[in-house]
Amino acid sequence: MSEPTYTRTELMICVAARLFEDGATCFIGTGIPMLAAMLAAKTTAPNLVPVFEFGGTGAILEELPRAVGEARTFHKGISALGICDTMETAQRGFIDYGFLGGAQIDPYGNLNSVVIGDHDHPRVRLPGSGGGNDVGSFCWKTIAIMQHDARRFIPKVDFLTTPGFLTGPGTRQAAGLPPGTGPAYVVSTLALMDYEPASCRMRLKALYPGVTVEAVVASTNFELVMPTHVEDIPAPGAEELRLLRDEIDPLKFYI
Amino acid sequence: MQILESGIGELIQPFDMDEFREWNRTRKSRKLVDKRMSEQEAVSKFVYDGCYIGTELYGTVRAPMSLAREVVRQNKKDLRVCGQGVLELDLWLAAGLIKKLDITYIGLEVYGIPPSLRRAVESGQVETCVEWSNASITWRMKAAAMGVPFLPTRSMLGTDMLKYSAAKVVEDPFTGIKVALLPALVLDVALIHVQRADMFGNCQIDGITGFALEMSRACKRLIISAEEIIPTEDIRKYPDRTVIPYYLVDAVVHAPFGSYPGEMAYMYGRDEAGIKEWVDMSATAEGAKEYLDKYVFGLKDHAAYLDLIGKDRLEQAVETRERRE
Numbered sequence: 001m002s003e004p005t006y007t008r009t010e011l012m013i014c015v016a017a018r019l020f021e022d023g024a025t026c027f028i029g030t031g032i033p034m035l036a037a038m039l040a041a042k043t044t045a046p047n048l049v050p051v052f053e054f055g056g057t058g059a060i061l062e063e064l065p066r067a068v069g070e071a072r073t074f075h076k077g078i079s080a081l082g083i084c085d086t087m088e089t090a091q092r093g094f095i096d097y098g099f100l101g102g103a104q105i106d107p108y109g110n111l112n113s114v115v116i117g118d119h120d121h122p123r124v125r126l127p128g129s130g131g132g133n134d135v136g137s138f139c140w141k142t143i144a145i146m147q148h149d150a151r152r153f154i155p156k157v158d159f160l161t162t163p164g165f166l167t168g169p170g171t172r173q174a175a176g177l178p179p180g181t182g183p184a185y186v187v188s189t190l191a192l193m194d195y196e197p198a199s200c201r202m203r204l205k206a207l208y209p210g211v212t213v214e215a216v217v218a219s220t221n222f223e224l225v226m227p228t229h230v231e232d233i234p235a236p237g238a239e240e241l242r243l244l245r246d247e248i249d250p251l252k253f254y255i
Numbered sequence: 256m257q258i259l260e261s262g263i264g265e266l267i268q269p270f271d272m273d274e275f276r277e278w279n280r281t282r283k284s285r286k287l288v289d290k291r292m293s294e295q296e297a298v299s300k301f302v303y304d305g306c307y308i309g310t311e312l313y314g315t316v317r318a319p320m321s322l323a324r325e326v327v328r329q330n331k332k333d334l335r336v337c338g339q340g341v342l343e344l345d346l347w348l349a350a351g352l353i354k355k356l357d358i359t360y361i362g363l364e365v366y367g368i369p370p371s372l373r374r375a376v377e378s379g380q381v382e383t384c385v386e387w388s389n390a391s392i393t394w395r396m397k398a399a400a401m402g403v404p405f406l407p408t409r410s411m412l413g414t415d416m417l418k419y420s421a422a423k424v425v426e427d428p429f430t431g432i433k434v435a436l437l438p439a440l441v442l443d444v445a446l447i448h449v450q451r452a453d454m455f456g457n458c459q460i461d462g463i464t465g466f467a468l469e470m471s472r473a474c475k476r477l478i479i480s481a482e483e484i485i486p487t488e489d490i491r492k493y494p495d496r497t498v499i500p501y502y503l504v505d506a507v508v509h510a511p512f513g514s515y516p517g518e519m520a521y522m523y524g525r526d527e528a529g530i531k532e533w534v535d536m537s538a539t540a541e542g543a544k545e546y547l548d549k550y551v552f553g554l555k556d557h558a559a560y561l562d563l564i565g566k567d568r569l570e571q572a573v574e575t576r577e578r579r580e
Contacts, residue, residue: 030364053389053462054312055262066365067341068525071462071520071577080520082464084397087390091409110414113385119419125376125384126367127362129416130339133388137410160415175413176424176433253365 006236008189010244011208012040014236016099016145016187021043024096027051027086027135030068031254032145033099037249039240051095053131055081062112065247068131088132090138093178094251098139100132104144104157107201107222109164109183111136112157119159129161136162137177141184148188165200179207191216192233196225206231259433260424262417267335267355268307270441272404278475283502289454290507290541291484294325294557297506302326304409305354307335307565309474312465314341315364315517315525319448319480321510321557323488326446327352328551337392337440339466341369342517342533346551348375349543355383359392360491366534371543386419387411393466395440400472407434436455448513449499450522452481456504457490462520462577464498471499480510482522512569524575524578526568 013035020040028037038061041048051057051085054069058078065072074080089095092100102111103126113132117147136142142164146152164183166172174180186193187207192206203225204216213230236244249255263532294298302308308326310319323343326334327350337357338344344361347353349371359374375381387395391410411417412424412435422435447467449458456479460467473476479499484507490497513519516529536542554560561569 030362054316054465066525067315067462068364069312069465070525071518074463075577076580082468083389083393083466084469087393087410091390114415114419119415121379122377124368125373127372128358128360129386129388130360130362131389133414133416134390134410137412159414159419163413167415173415176409176435177412178409201271215345 006241006254008208011236012145012187012189013244013255014240015192015233016143018044019143019185019187021096023047025049025051025094027053027090027095027098027139029100029132029135031101033101034065035244035248036099036145037248038064039243042243042247043240051089053086054083055086056087064253066253087134089176090134096141097136097141098142100134100135100142100144100162102144102146102162104152104154105144105186106154106157106164108166108168108197109144109186109202110157110160110166111144112158112159113160113161114159116158132162136164138181140181141187142182143187144183145187146192148216148219150219150221152172153222155222165195169198171202177227190219193224199225201225202228204230206233210234211234256425256428258423258425259352262420262422264335264419264421266421266438267385268440268442269356270399270439272402272439275399275441276402282475285502287455290456290504291454292506292508294321294480294508294510297323297478297508298325298329298331301505302331302444304331305335308444309337309446309470310340310343311440311467311470313339313446314343315530316514317448317462317465317519318343318514318517319446320385320515321513321515321560322480322508323347323448323561324551329549333547337442339392341501342530345369345371345533345537348372348381349537350547351380353381356381357387357392358384358412359387359389363534369537371537374540385421386416390572391422391437392440393469395437396469396473398437398439398467399441400469404439405436407436409434411435423556429431440473440519442470442474444476444478445470446478446480447499448480448510449482450519451483451485452479452507452509453487453490453532455487455501456499456507457487457501458499459496460498461466461513465579468498469501476505477503478506478508480503480508480513481510482513482519484509495574510557513557515564515569515572520577521579522576522578523572526572
């Protein structure tokens with residue numbers, strides 16, 4: 001049997017899906033996080049409790065939501081309330097994970113989704129924070145899902161939209177953000193990163209098949225912390241790919 | 256209370272909670288009167304140039320699209336807007352109606368950054384973008400709904416979001432933690448689309464309520480569009496289902512398929528091709544204008560719009576609705 005072929009995006013979704021903890025409450029943003037949550041629910045985390053910001057909690061994700069308020073976000077769900085319920089639930093410490101995207105990320109996991117360039121005279125106006133800032137402020141652990149290239153992994157984001165570890169150890173709490181919260185992982189198109197506890201800086205954790213440390217370094221516009229041992233991430237399994245292609249995104253919105 | 260940090264963003268809708276109380280005392284009727292009217296009448300009566308306006312829920316989900324198109328048709332200008340929006344605010348941006356934004360997220364979701372937002376902001380046509388997160392803009396409305404001038408939150412802290420907002424950071428006088436104070440937001444006008452309303456404006460919503468409860472209680476004028484107008488006996492039979500009571504409402508517009516091409520939970524699903532048409536055409540300013548000519552200016556009203564879309568596509572949308580199984 002030949003090895004299944006797959007794209008970097010498909011692998012990124014699989015890696016993100018494997019990070020979902022079964023039974024945990026997870027804030028799910030638009031796009032790739034939705035695919036990852038669906039894959040997790042169909043494989044390793046069947047008791048996952050997805051939370052969508054406009055009010056859907058505990059949906060059974062049978063079809064891919066294309067919007068964070070779509071009826072699919074509360075399909076056979078536990079509750080369909082409003083944004084105050086979900087955000088207040090997060091603010092009082094009930095949401096374990098938040099899955100986020102962004103246009104730029106820095107070594108401390110801060111994300112930008114507001115502007116490229118100067119705020120008042122932007123080169124590119126991006127959609128805005130949406131619930132991103134709230135998710136990054138309130139969830140116990142946040143996981144960023146990003147395209148990996150040197151324009152996106154940069155020393156300082158143009159606009160700090162969603163708080164990571166801000167400028168290093170202790171700065172989240174000093175700013176007033178709830179203690180014990182912060183970024184946990186970055187899932188990119190090349191590798192999986194975590195954060196070095198002492199410095200709060202992004203650290204390479206594991207490489208995708210065929211990707212070298214040099215390739216990751218070349219695509220990262222800041223110094224990544226290197227671990228003593230870099231793990232290897234297995235390729236997506238045939239079943240993961242089948243689920244992704246046939247059941248999760250058959251209309252190819254993302255893959 | 257010592258202010259530790261102040262956002263430099265403009266408070267683009269200054270407020271006075273006593274004035275809001277007075278407004279609610281003298282300008283909002285408690286009488287059960289028939290408020291049904293056409294979308295032309297509702298928009299011309301309550302939406303005005305320069306007003307501060309908001310829409311709920313957003314873009315592709317229970318959005319007041321028929322009212323949003325009517326605002327474009329009547330060319331209400333210099334709008335100050337809070338958004339959270341997809342298709343509805345995108346139309347206003349493309350039509351050049353928005354002067355200032357309390358922006359949370361204006362995007363095309365699956366389809367990315369809206370070119371009309373980019374054109375309007377990068378050209379300076381939109382004079383100001385004040386940044387807020389989704390939770391914080393809703394809590395601003397919640398403060399107004401509560402009748403208090405601000406609410407504290409642990410969001411926005413430590414970021415450029417705080418800096419480019421109009422929030423302030425203080426030390427909480429009870430426990431000493433830092434909190435961001437969000438100023439109340441009292442809208443001049445709000446547009447909310449619901450599944451069902453009676454002629455007085457009592458509303459029921461199926462599915463998620465988004466921020467309808469907060470927005471409906473944080474505005475001076477409220478235009479409701481409803482898929483169905485139902486008898487008041489049905490409201491009184493299920494009073495637990497009323498999420499917006501009549502006295503908040505100024506106009507009730509009957510708008511079947513009012514959220515199309517977006518969805519309405521349990522009634523119809525979204526029309527992907529209809530959404531994609533805007534995504535594709537709005538890629539250029541000329542294309543966006545062509546779209547507006549075809550779907551807004553070239554049509555008299557929502558009924559004409561539905562005729563243009565045609566029975567087949569609407570039935571197809573009904574077919575793909577979320578079902579209670």
